Amino acid sequence: MIRDITIGQFFPGDSVIHRLDPRVKIIATLLFIIELFIVDNFLGFAIAALCLGVVINVSKVPLGYIVRGLKPIIIILLFTFTLNMFMIDGHVIWKWGFLELTEEGLRTAVFMAVRLILLIIGSSMLTLCTRPLSLTDGIERLLSPFKKIGVPAHEIAMMMTIALRFIPTLLEETDKIMKAQQARGADFETGNLIHRAKSLIPILVPLFVSAFRIAQDLAMAMEARCYRGGENRTRMNEMKLKKRDYTALVLLTMFLAVIITESKLF
């Protein structure tokens, strides 16, 4: 169950997408998200989906693996879909009691669902193809101009690195604790909502205890190695834009131009 969550996971690979500078990938993802909100017709989505498809294809991440990442958001998707379907006024095509299905509603529902799906897939491509460490390095570099106005870029990046680093550890810990409690006869799958919520206590309490223990150990280890924050720290791998990064930026600009003109034209 826990293993199915692919959002935020890294898929090891050696494609061009994997090797791009993390800054370029972050900017590309941000632009892609913005574009999804500029787009106001299905043609635009088709173009965006096509480009995303090309990226996925080049990255060699199996499509099935990406689609599995949509599983946890299916409920949100269905929820917004149903709401949109019935809540928007317009030309009524089907009626049942107080529920009115309108043409506009249906259109918006499909529209929003497509937008959400593209949004999730697009942003998960960033984490699937970028090592968590280079991702946070990229964020740190992108944020560093804001240091002047007091944004603690290094600290933010460090916190993200730690958070990402400990996702698998905590998942493993959860898995262990769940198994241990199951061995004591705990049942997480049956019963009503309240019963199920209660059955989480035997997992959450030990998990929190573990999290605090891990955090304390890590803090101690960092202090023992004289960690003092971002001031004057150098890095082993300096980030440098290469030819492929410039190519990617050019392609990105072209994509942006196409989307904007498309939404202006139609």
Place this chain on the structure above:
Amino acid sequence: MSIRVENLIHIYDKGMPTEQLALDNISFAADDGRMVGIIGHTGSGKSTLLQHLNGLLRPDSGKIIIGDTDITQPGVSMVEIRKKIGLVFQYPEYQLFEETVAKDVAFGPKNLGLSREEIDERVREAIELVGLDYEEMKDRSPFELSGGQKRRVAIAGVVAMRPEVLILDEPTAGLDPKAHKDVLNMVEEVHKRTGNITILVSHNMADIARLCDKIIVIDSGKLITSGTPYEVFSKKEELRAVGLELPPVTRFTETLRERGIDLAATILDTDTAAEQIAAYLKGKAK
């Protein structure tokens, strides 16, 4: 009650690029009153095997027959399996969560759907059985106990379910020498008092040699060898090949033997070793 494992195979991530054969055709059996030791390197498949015995993992093929039920068959109730088999994981103190020791130990029996009186009785019995004082312990928070005490409470939580097979995965890992000895003696005591099957996983060859009636050696998911401690530890070369050592005493007497000192082969306890060496020295003095 007996336990029989037949041709167990388990594959992790089947069909994925990370596919891995974790258990490769494992078979063994044990009868009532026996203590079985499982030894093998980290990542050899020991933990995977234990989780199968408890129904936490399902095998890709093979059978696990406990008493006369094959627990790998669909439709076997998990509660039934867990009534029969108690599994104590590594570092079991990390699963403690209740406000008091008594409540935490009662978690397992409660899940079995027992009556209140029955639960109280079992909790008291289990806490005493692991060598703690019930009256003193019952209202304390499990989080304020010492490492060794926490471990005992966690083990009591499984013992209270009165399993017919008790499995312990490295019950002494990370304990200081005294707590190590205490917990191990406690395991022996529980085993003797209940007269059930105990399966013990450990990296400590001396413990295994001392306590177990039967030893199973696993490496890369395969059963390398099995038998009595004497049989297993006389296969020195085979054990070395999978990165396992002899118990320290045996290592010592074997080295003496190699140097031409006439002792019995594969001595597994210090008393026998002392006797043998004394006899040798006396013989030499004559």
